[in-house]
Amino acid sequence: MGEAGSGTLGPFVYMSQPDASAYIVSGMRANSEGAWRWAHERPLLRFYLPEVGRVRFRMDFTLPANTFQETGPVTLTLALNSQVFDSVRCDKPGQQRYDHSVPPELVHANALNQVAITPDKTAGRVSPGERLGFVLASAGFAE
Amino acid sequence: MEALAILFGACLTAVASFGLGKLLLGTACREWPVRFVCGAAVLSLVIFLFCCLRLVYPVMFLLVGGAIIGAATVTERRAAVPAKPRSFTPAAPAAVVFLSVAAVYSVIYLVNAMAPEVSPDGSAYHLSFVARYVRDHGFHPITWNLYASLSGGAEMLFLFAFAFGRHSAAAMVHFAFLLALGWQIFAYGRRGGFPLAGACAAVLVFVSPVVGIDGTTAYNDVALAAVGFMLFYLLQVWSEENNPRLLPAIGLLAGFAYAVKYTGWPAAIYAIAFVVWKSRRWRHAAVVVGCVALEIVPWVVKNWLWVGNPAAPFVNAVFRNPFVTVAFEKDYTEYFKLYDLTSRWQIPWAVTVSAKLQGLLGPVFLLAPIALLALRWRAGRQLLLAALVFGVNYFGNIGTRFLIPPLPFVALAMALVLARIPGLAVAVALLHAVLSWPSVVPRYALPGAMHIIKVPWREALRIRDTDHFMRTRLAEYGAVRLLEEHTPPAASVFSFRPIPEAYTSRRVLIEYESAGNEMLGRILKSAFVPGMLPTWRLRFDFPAQPLTGIRVVQTAVGRDLWSIAELRVLREGREVPRKPGWRLTADPFPWTIPDAFDNSPLTLWRTGETIKPGMYVEVDLTEVADGVLIEAAPDQSQIRLKLEGRDRQREWHTLAQAPKIFDAPPPLGLRRAAARELKRRGVSYLLVFDDEFGADDFRTHQDLWGIQQIGEAHGGRLYQLP
Numbered sequence: 110m111g112e113a114g115s116g117t118l119g120p121f122v123y124m125s126q127p128d129a130s131a132y133i134v135s136g137m138r139a140n141s142e143g144a145w146r147w148a149h150e151r152p153l154l155r156f157y158l159p160e161v162g163r164v165r166f167r168m169d170f171t172l173p174a175n176t177f178q179e180t181g182p183v184t185l186t187l188a189l190n191s192q193v194f195d196s197v198r199c200d201k202p203g204q205q206r207y208d209h210s211v212p213p214e215l216v217h218a219n220a221l222n223q224v225a226i227t228p229d230k231t232a233g234r235v236s237p238g239e240r241l242g243f244v245l246a247s248a249g250f251a252e
Numbered sequence: 253m254e255a256l257a258i259l260f261g262a263c264l265t266a267v268a269s270f271g272l273g274k275l276l277l278g279t280a281c282r283e284w285p286v287r288f289v290c291g292a293a294v295l296s297l298v299i300f301l302f303c304c305l306r307l308v309y310p311v312m313f314l315l316v317g318g319a320i321i322g323a324a325t326v327t328e329r330r331a332a333v334p335a336k337p338r339s340f341t342p343a344a345p346a347a348v349v350f351l352s353v354a355a356v357y358s359v360i361y362l363v364n365a366m367a368p369e370v371s372p373d374g375s376a377y378h379l380s381f382v383a384r385y386v387r388d389h390g391f392h393p394i395t396w397n398l399y400a401s402l403s404g405g406a407e408m409l410f411l412f413a414f415a416f417g418r419h420s421a422a423a424m425v426h427f428a429f430l431l432a433l434g435w436q437i438f439a440y441g442r443r444g445g446f447p448l449a450g451a452c453a454a455v456l457v458f459v460s461p462v463v464g465i466d467g468t469t470a471y472n473d474v475a476l477a478a479v480g481f482m483l484f485y486l487l488q489v490w491s492e493e494n495n496p497r498l499l500p501a502i503g504l505l506a507g508f509a510y511a512v513k514y515t516g517w518p519a520a521i522y523a524i525a526f527v528v529w530k531s532r533r534w535r536h537a538a539v540v541v542g543c544v545a546l547e548i549v550p551w552v553v554k555n556w557l558w559v560g561n562p563a564a565p566f567v568n569a570v571f572r573n574p575f576v577t578v579a580f581e582k583d584y585t586e587y588f589k590l591y592d593l594t595s596r597w598q599i600p601w602a603v604t605v606s607a608k609l610q611g612l613l614g615p616v617f618l619l620a621p622i623a624l625l626a627l628r629w630r631a632g633r634q635l636l637l638a639a640l641v642f643g644v645n646y647f648g649n650i651g652t653r654f655l656i657p658p659l660p661f662v663a664l665a666m667a668l669v670l671a672r673i674p675g676l677a678v679a680v681a682l683l684h685a686v687l688s689w690p691s692v693v694p695r696y697a698l699p700g701a702m703h704i705i706k707v708p709w710r711e712a713l714r715i716r717d718t719d720h721f722m723r724t725r726l727a728e729y730g731a732v733r734l735l736e737e738h739t740p741p742a743a744s745v746f747s748f749r750p751i752p753e754a755y756t757s758r759r760v761l762i763e764y765e766s767a768g769n770e771m772l773g774r775i776l777k778s779a780f781v782p783g784m785l786p787t788w789r790l791r792f793d794f795p796a797q798p799l800t801g802i803r804v805v806q807t808a809v810g811r812d813l814w815s816i817a818e819l820r821v822l823r824e825g826r827e828v829p830r831k832p833g834w835r836l837t838a839d840p841f842p843w844t845i846p847d848a849f850d851n852s853p854l855t856l857w858r859t860g861e862t863i864k865p866g867m868y869v870e871v872d873l874t875e876v877a878d879g880v881l882i883e884a885a886p887d888q889s890q891i892r893l894k895l896e897g898r899d900r901q902r903e904w905h906t907l908a909q910a911p912k913i914f915d916a917p918p919p920l921g922l923r924r925a926a927a928r929e930l931k932r933r934g935v936s937y938l939l940v941f942d943d944e945f946g947a948d949d950f951r952t953h954q955d956l957w958g959i960q961q962i963g964e965a966h967g968g969r970l971y972q973l974p
Contacts, residue, residue, distance in 0.1 A: 121917030161920045162955050249917055252956050 118157040118221065120164075121249025132156065134223060137245070145171070148242045153225050156249055160218045166194075167208045168226070168248035176232035176241050177202035183243070188225040189215040211250070224248070254417075254714040258366055261417030262424030265409055268317040269295045269428075271324030276504070278327075280497035281489060283439055285432035289482040290501045292409055292429075292475075293508035293547060295320075299408035300550050306390030310415045317412075346451035349678055350438050353455050353685045357464065358431070360690070364704050365427035365468040366712035369419035370726040374470030375752035379419055382411045382470075383754050393558040395575050397765045401564035403551040405511025406472040419754060420712075422470045430467030433478040434458035437660050440485055441667075444631055448674055453667035455681040457660050459688045461703035462611030462652045468704065470754075473656040476512045477642075479505055481660045483519055484638045491530050499536055502527065503543025511547045514566070515645040515654065520544045522641040569861070574843035577767045577860030579813055584764075588649040596650075603652040607693075607701030611652035613659065615696070616684040623665035632668050635661045652702075722755075723966070730966035731939055732756045738963045738970055739937055745970075746772050746930060747939040761935060767860060771844070772930055775854045776938075778817075778885060779926035779957075780949050785918045786817040786853035788886040790911035792895040796823065796878035801898035802907070804882065806859075806867035810890030814867060815858040816848040821871070822879035835872035845869060853883060853919060854926050863891055882911065924958040924974070931973045938971040 122132040125144040136152035148170075158164070172183060185207070186196040192215050197207055216222060226248070231240035270284060273291030281287065298316065302308055369375055377399040385391060394400035410422035417424070434454050441450010457463055457477075467474035483505040490498040506523035509516030524544065528537045552562040561571035566585070569578045591609055593602060602608035604617045623639075626632025643658035670677035686692060690704045697703070710716035722729045728751040735745055735758045744759045746769070753760050763773035778784045792804075802821065806814055821828040830849055838845040840859055847855035848869065859867055880895055897907040930938075938959065940950050950957060950971060958974035 119917060120920045123915060123917060125914065126916070159920060162924075164920065247917070250920060251918065252920060252923060252953070 118155065119249070120156050120158050121167075121247070121251060122154070122156070123247045124245055132249075136225075145244045145246045147236075147239075148226065148228070148245050150231050150240050150242060151225065151227055152242065152245070153223060154248055155221050155223050158216055158218060158220065158222050158250060161216075161250075161252070163210060163213055164216060164250045164252060165208055165210050166224065166249070167206070167251045169204070169206050169246040170248075171204045171244040171246070172199055172202045173235075173244060174202045175235050176243075179232040179234055180228075180230040184229045185243070186225075186227045186229070188227070190217060190222055191225075208251075222250075255366065255712070258417035258420045258424060261413035261415065261421030262428065264313070264317045264416065265295070265413040265421075265425050266428045268320045268412070269409070271320045273501075274324045275320075275327055276501055278497055280493075280495050281486065281501070283436065285436040285439070285478070286482050286485060286501075288428065288432050289478050290486075290505060293405070293479070293501075293504040293511075295412065296405045296408040296508065296511060297547065297550070299412055303385055303391040303408070303411070306388075308385055308389045308411065308415065313412055313415050344447060345674075345678075346438075346441070346447035349448070349681055350434075350451035350454050353681070354434055354458055357459050357685070360704060360707050361427055361430065361464060361468045363707045363709045363712045364464075365423045366420050367708045368711060368718045368722055368725075369423050369470055369754070370722065370729075371423075371465075371469035371471060372727075372750075374423065375419075375726060375729075375754045376750045377753065378407055378470045378472065379410065379414065379422055380753035382407050382414045382422060383419075383757075385411055386415055387757060391554070395559060395766060396759070396761050396768060398565035398576050399765065401555050401559055401561070401575075403511045403514055405508055405547070405551075406475045406513075409475075410470055419470065423468060426466075426470060426472070426475055427468050429475040429478040430458070430463065433467075433474060433481055433660065436478075436481060436485060437664060440481075440488075440664070446631070446668060446671060448677055449664065449667035449671040452670065452677045452681040453660065453663040456614075456616065456663040456667065456684055459685050460612075460614050460617075460659065461607075461688050461693055461697075461701075462613055463656055463659065464688070464704050465611065465702050466653055466656060471653065472513050473653045476509060476516050477657045477660060479509045479512055479516065480519055480638070480642045480657050483509065483523060484634075484661070487523065487526050488634065491526075494531075496536065496539075499527065499539040500543050503540035504547055506540065507544035507547025511551055514563075515648070516642075516657070518641045518644050520548065522638070572840065574841070575766050575768070577770070577841070579859075579861045580764065580767070580770065582861075585648065588651065589647065591650060593650075596647075599650055603650075603655060605696055607652070607697040607703070609650055609652045611702040612693070612697055613652060613655060614684050614688050616680055616687065617662075619680070620662055620666060622669050623662050626665035626668045629668060632665050635665045635668070639665065726752055728752060728941075728966070728968065729755065731941070731968035731970075734963040734965050734968060734970045735760075735937075735939070743937055744935045745937040745939050746776075746935045748773060748944050749941060751939070760939075771855075771858075772933065772935060774856070774858075775926050775929050777946065778854050778856075779922035780946065780953075783887045784885045785922070786856075786883055786885050787915050787918050788884045788888075789914050789916050790882040790884065790893060791822075791914070792880040792893075792908040792911045794878060794895070794897070794907040796876060797897070798874075798876050798900060799897045800874055800900060800902060801870060801872050801904075802877070802880060803868050803870040803896040803898070803904065804880065805865075805894050805896055806863050806891060807865050807894055808863055808890055808892035809865065810863050812863055812888040812890040813859050813861070814863050814888055814891050815856045816869060816882055816884050817853045817856045818851065818881075818883040819848045819869065819871070820881040820883070821873070821875060821877045822881055823875070823877050825879075827881075828875050828877055831873070833873075836870070837872075838869045839867060852925070852929065854922065854929055856884070863888075880908075880911075883916070886915075923953060923956045927957050927959055927973050936973055938973065940969050940971065942967040942969070 124141045124146040134153040136149045138147040182200045184198045228242035231242045269291035270288045272294040273287030413421035413425045438454040506520045509519030555564040556562040559575045560573040565576045639658040639661035693703045711721045732755045735756045746761045748763045761769045836845045845857045848857040895908040959971040963970040
């Protein structure tokens with residue numbers, strides 16, 4: 110079993126965790142705002158996966174109404190270790206949960222795994238100077 | 253052959269009991285039911301001794317049985333005192349009422365007793381221990397099943413019969429108690445000069461549906477009723493005749509009531525008080541007390557030695573032990589105080605007509621309040637006092653079966669009143685016989701009411717294969733067959749629900765039947781039930797300092813149980829490595845505290861009782877630290893913790909008044925780790941029924957659990973652990 114302990118990465122992260130930044134490779138705001146964190150155009154996360162059987166990728170995220178007004182429906186494309194394994198279209202704003210199985214052949218056991226969650230549209234009017242995709246609360250692998 | 257073996261086992265037990273009764277009572281009491289039950293008390297003790305010495309072999313029982321019967325025969329011939337002529341004439345109306353009804357019902361009962369044993373409790377535990385003692389040739393500590401700690405006086409007799417005729421022979425022994433009880437109620441009426449009342453009361457008791465089903469299976473309530481009534485009878489005889497020869501039998505019966513069933517404990521007080529009150533001679537009382545102790549002490553000592561609690565599985569708050577938790581006992585006993593009723597006012601209807609409390613006495617017992625009119629007569633007062641004594645425990649478990657011990661006294665008191673109009677008494681008795689008829693009961697009782705359903709004579713005589721009968725009459729029998737067919741004889745199997753263990757030699761660990769089994773279930777649930785996942789974090793931070801001890805103290809009162817999956821001591825954000833010299837203690841339930849220091853998020857220390865201030869977990873160490881992290885499941889929102897530390901001067905100080913609480917993600921691989929942990933604890937198989945919580949998870953995620961389904965029957969799936 111793997112768990113994000115002191116200084117190590119685990120298979121799952123809450124943005125409220127003190128060490129959440131360690132899971133972020135790029136494409137997200139530098140700091141969490143309480144229990145969530147803004148994702149930009151190409152958020153890239155990393156997780157350590159132990160030797161496991163089949164796993165699912167799970168994330169809790171939000172498309173805020175004010176950015177949705179600008180973007181309209183958003184499609185998120187998910188890639189594991191640079192291989193796209195799913196895309197999901199979000200037709201409504203608000204809180205959402207994504208929970209989908211991951212092709213086992215894409216998983217690197219006992220190693221770091223990078224997950225890209227790429228929105229097809231981002232909003233620029235809400236926060237001038239940055240493109241906002243969605244709000245992430247948690248993400249990672251689960252059984 | 254099987255039918256003959258059943259009859260042989262039962263008859264040998266009954267005749268040996270009768271023989272011992274003869275030897276015990278001599279000519280002081282010649283009535284066969286009294287001799288049988290008194291002798292059974294002695295035989296039960298003898299078998300207990302054999303179990304302790306691990307001498308449980310059929311040949312030993314044959315020798316003992318033969319010796320007892322031989323000795324009783326020789327003694328009887330030597331005594332050769334002619335029996336008192338009986339005033340009773342077979343043609344008396346009272347006898348006609350009793351004998352004609354009893355004869356018909358006796359045939360039904362005999363067939364049912366001989367048929368394969370399919371009672372829930374008989375097949376789940378009464379006979380499972382009997383079968384185990386026969387296989388193992390005696391006692392051995394059974395700490396994984398709380399029922400093994402119940403007194404087993406009747407089971408000792410079942411064991412004697414089981415050694416020859418297996419399950420049905422044991423049920424036949426119980427049936428012998430039923431016959432003895434019925435006859436002795438009748439005989440008591442004759443002796444007291446109210447034969448019609450005695451006959452009607454005997455019918456009221458003998459044909460009562462709950463008495464019929466209980467007395468023809470391997471339960472023990474009818475045995476307790478018989479013991480109680482014989483005790484009452486002997487006390488009446490002793491008070492009239494003042495024959496000191498009766499005193500040992502009185503003491504043995506009073507103690508045997510406890511040995512048969514814990515709820516029989518008032519019999520001892522009743523007998524001692526009665527003898528002291530009537531005789532005022534301490535020597536008489538000492539004889540009774542000594543004989544009471546002879547029957548009770550072995551069971552008390554057995555429990556004290558093996559589970560650390562003389563009253564196991566109860567009174568765990570006083571006699572703390574690792575086998576049954578206080579919280580479980582509280583929930584368990586609370587349930588039986590009301591079952592699924594919403595008010596105690598529903599009890600009269602439930603126990604007499606609807607059978608909502610697992611069985612029914614019969615609708616005529618709605619007339620039971622008229623028994624109070626019997627207070628006008630001395631006999632009535634004696635009977636109602638005995639009813640009070642044997643019914644005093646009833647509200648601890650309101651199941652209908654628990655009314656069987658006081659039933660003979662209530663029935664006799666009712667009949668004394670009814671017999672003032674003889675035709676009315678006979679009419680009520682006959683009406684009761686009709687209303688108790690197996691095909692009539694379903695017309696007014698709830699479906700599934702516990703009563704005799706049919707007369708399976710082919711199965712009783714074993715001229716028809718019994719497998720179909722077993723599968724249709726005994727829930728989960730198919731699961732037992734699964735175990736027999738797919739697991740090796742020494743296998744340990746975990747199940748969330750009871751199964752008829754009397755039909756398997758496998759060690760079956762039922763979740764609720766011990767604290768250890770509860771923990772096995774908890775480990776499994778911690779792997780997939782959201783509220784039980786080890787995702788809760790409670791972190792205490794304090795200025796770095798040298799410590800010689802830390803103590804996490806509970807400060808709240810609530811209904812939650814406090815648990816800790818892991819406790820880590822921190823310094824500068826990193827865990828201080830645990831050392832073998834650390835001494836771990838906890839109060840309450842200190843036995844599992846190492847599970848909070850084993851780096852497994854699934855194994856845990858748990859209080860085993862609801863939270864209250866002062867509970868603590870303590871670690872003796874010598875370290876510099878600045879934090880403590882507790883990993884736990886979030887199903888304990890009521891807990892409030894503070895952290896104390898002991899400095900080098902060995903003074904305790906509060907280090908933090910409260911922890912910071914946050915969530916951590918659930919680790920991957922919990923299911924497989926849980927399965928491995930069960931395997932590490934000696935469990936090789938899981939038995940899960942489709943209607944149980946979590947059954948889908950085991951079935952659809954076998955790969956994640958690392959388990960493999962190896963059999964399925966009647967909604968039960970058997971999985972092999974990795």
